[in-house]
Amino acid sequence: MHEQEALSEQERLRREARQQLEAMGVDPYPPGDFEVTHWSADIVSGFEANEQAFAGMTVAVAGRIMARRIMGGASFCTLQDAKGRIQIYLKRDDLMQDGNASLYEVVWKKLLDLGDIIGVSGEVFRTRTGEISIHARTLKLLSKALRPLPVVKEKEGQLYDEVTDPEFRYRQRYVDLIINPESRRVFLQRSQIVQSMRSFLLQRGYLEVETPILQPIYGGALARPFVTHHHALDMKLYLRIANELYLKRLIVGGLNGVFEFAKDFRNEGMDRYHNPEFTMLELYVAFKDYVWMMDLVEEMLEQVVMELHGSTQVTVGSQRIDFRRPWPRLPLLDALAQRTGRQIADMDDAALRATAREFGVSLDETAGRGKIIDELFSTLCEPHLIQPTFITDYPVEMSPLARRHRSRPGLVERFEVICNGKELCNAFTELNDPLDQRRRFEEQLELGRRGDPEAMQLDEDFLRALEYGMPPTAGVGIGIDRLVMLLANAPAIQDVIFFPHLRPEKH
RNA sequence: GUCUCCGUAGCUCAGCUGGUAGAGCAGCUGACUCUUAAUCAGCGGGUCACAGGUUCGAAUCCUGUCGGGGACACCA
Numbered sequence: 001m002h003e004q005e006a007l008s009e010q011e012r013l014r015r016e017a018r019q020q021l022e023a024m025g026v027d028p029y030p031p032g033d034f035e036v037t038h039w040s041a042d043i044v045s046g047f048e049a050n051e052q053a054f055a056g057m058t059v060a061v062a063g064r065i066m067a068r069r070i071m072g073g074a075s076f077c078t079l080q081d082a083k084g085r086i087q088i089y090l091k092r093d094d095l096m097q098d099g100n101a102s103l104y105e106v107v108w109k110k111l112l113d114l115g116d117i118i119g120v121s122g123e124v125f126r127t128r129t130g131e132i133s134i135h136a137r138t139l140k141l142l143s144k145a146l147r148p149l150p151v152v153k154e155k156e157g158q159l160y161d162e163v164t165d166p167e168f169r170y171r172q173r174y175v176d177l178i179i180n181p182e183s184r185r186v187f188l189q190r191s192q193i194v195q196s197m198r199s200f201l202l203q204r205g206y207l208e209v210e211t212p213i214l215q216p217i218y219g220g221a222l223a224r225p226f227v228t229h230h231h232a233l234d235m236k237l238y239l240r241i242a243n244e245l246y247l248k249r250l251i252v253g254g255l256n257g258v259f260e261f262a263k264d265f266r267n268e269g270m271d272r273y274h275n276p277e278f279t280m281l282e283l284y285v286a287f288k289d290y291v292w293m294m295d296l297v298e299e300m301l302e303q304v305v306m307e308l309h310g311s312t313q314v315t316v317g318s319q320r321i322d323f324r325r326p327w328p329r330l331p332l333l334d335a336l337a338q339r340t341g342r343q344i345a346d347m348d349d350a351a352l353r354a355t356a357r358e359f360g361v362s363l364d365e366t367a368g369r370g371k372i373i374d375e376l377f378s379t380l381c382e383p384h385l386i387q388p389t390f391i392t393d394y395p396v397e398m399s400p401l402a403r404r405h406r407s408r409p410g411l412v413e414r415f416e417v418i419c420n421g422k423e424l425c426n427a428f429t430e431l432n433d434p435l436d437q438r439r440r441f442e443e444q445l446e447l448g449r450r451g452d453p454e455a456m457q458l459d460e461d462f463l464r465a466l467e468y469g470m471p472p473t474a475g476v477g478i479g480i481d482r483l484v485m486l487l488a489n490a491p492a493i494q495d496v497i498f499f500p501h502l503r504p505e506k507h
Numbered sequence: 508g509u510c511u512c513c514g515u516a517g518c519u520c521a522g523c524u525g526g527u528a529g530a531g532c533a534g535c536u537g538a539c540u541c542u543u544a545a546u547c548a549g550c551g552g553g554u555c556a557c558a559g560g561u562u563c564g565a566a567u568c569c570u571g572u573c574g575g576g577g578a579c580a581c582c583a
């Protein structure tokens with residue numbers, strides 16, 4: 001076996017232990033018929049709440065050996081299961097089998113290791129030093145670990161030798177989850193956040209749907225797609241960059257409100273805020289507009305935060321962010337006017353460029369009016385918006401799927417929520433005029449011809465759907481990963497995605 | 508993509524301006540029947556990311572490659 005030579009000393013020893021176990025008739029990977037009666041954390045909290053009921057109760061737990069303290073004929077072991085940790089007390093005299101001490105002396109002391117998964121049954125009690133523990137009467141190996149687990153020790157909340165290497169944590173998330181409670185916390189909160197949002201939307205009668213990930217025409221956002229190939233049809237397919245156009249087709253189809261927690265894929269650079277695949281909630285509701293949608297978003301996020309933290313406030317880094325309604329609503333041009341002291345709205349492109357230069361905002365030569373305004377806003381205003389704020393009414397050039405503003409020419413009925421200096425969601429009154437939509441697509445095609453790799457494609461079928469008539473509709477997209485980063489106070493997107501994209505590991 | 512920092516034992520890290528690799532934890536052997544970062548005594552464990560180069564001699568200096576972090580660019 002050529003892999004043998006690469007094994008470390010500890011790995012070799014564990015393989016030998018496995019063989020010895022088998023030789024003794026102990027199956028290192030027995031079938032899962034060990035009946036777990038309790039979770040560690042429930043025993044501990046139950047005992048604390050009602051000592052009389054729990055003291056002496058026989059329980060069966062299963063989990064991973066995280067620490068061992070062997071003192072000859074007696075031992076203590078820290079067992080970790082899905083809900084927490086509990087101490088196990090093992091005594092040789094109590095684990096005798098027909099006068100044979102080998103379960104304790106050989107299996108437990110010699111052949112089991114940190115990281116092994118065991119099942120234990122025994123009575124709950126409190127040790128002399130006060131720790132709630134299980135006095136083991138049976139001990140069963142449930143799965144032998146052949147690799148040593150990094151050992152993180154802890155005293156009075158202080159961690160020692162904590163594994164902090166991000167590469168290790170992301171590549172071997174399974175280990176990260178075992179040894180890093182902070183990592184578990186973030187992912188549990190992610191799940192809670194998604195559940196809160198889902199029940200909020202279901203409660204209002206909206207329908208959770210699924211739409212294609214493989215799309216012949218990509219649309220719904222400005223981004224470069226991943227391309228793949230369908231062999232049987234011999235055609236190019238794209239991994240979706242958004243599901244917007246499909247959800248709007250469903251609104252045409254008469255569904256009143258639809259949402260999807262969608263994995264989207266964008267072929268762009270990766271950093272702390274960008275993973276090539278990420279999750280977006282999109283929601284579309286018929287007979288509503290973007291003002292109504294602001295109310296809904298406010299209400300939903302306030303409730304999500306409340307359910308997560310028991311308060312509307314979140315601590316993010318050094319900032320304290322309060323999601324209590326209502327949030328300020330500020331037109332984008334007003335925000336810029338406040339920052340610059342200029343009336344941006346009245347400026348022509350040349351004056352805009354001059355303003356950008358004056359405030360040190362660098363611009364692409366080809367940037368049009370919308371792009372310049374967007375650039376000014378994101379460098380001058382966005383970083384200063386810490387508390388959740390609605391920024392409304394964006395330039396039409398930047399928003400090919402949004403309805404023109406009912407009273408402000410050149411703008412669309414769109415808002416973003418900016419929070420902690422970053423976009424949290426993007427919404428508009430949807431464009432449902434098929435002829436206007438066709439013109440906007442054609443403008444995108446022109447951008448594409450001029451070499452913009454992120455310009456949209458023209459989707460004839462989507463236009464056909466609009467021609468049948470789409471009710472006035474409000475839509476919103478919320479980046480789930482970034483929302484979780486914010487609410488769970490995680491510094492990087494890689495901390496909220498179980499298996500973030502990394503370059504392949506070299507062997 | 509550019510710049511920059513980093514890669515040493517299973518884990519956390521030390522190793523100065525070049526002299527042939529070290530600690531704690533984990534592991535192994537032994538002692539110990541209420542410990543908790545258990546303790547005590549002893550012992551093993553390394554392709555110093557990889558490939559070249561300079562040198563009598565490279566973990567250390569140089570170049571390149573791979574991987575990761577940070578910043579910028581691009582981007583929602």
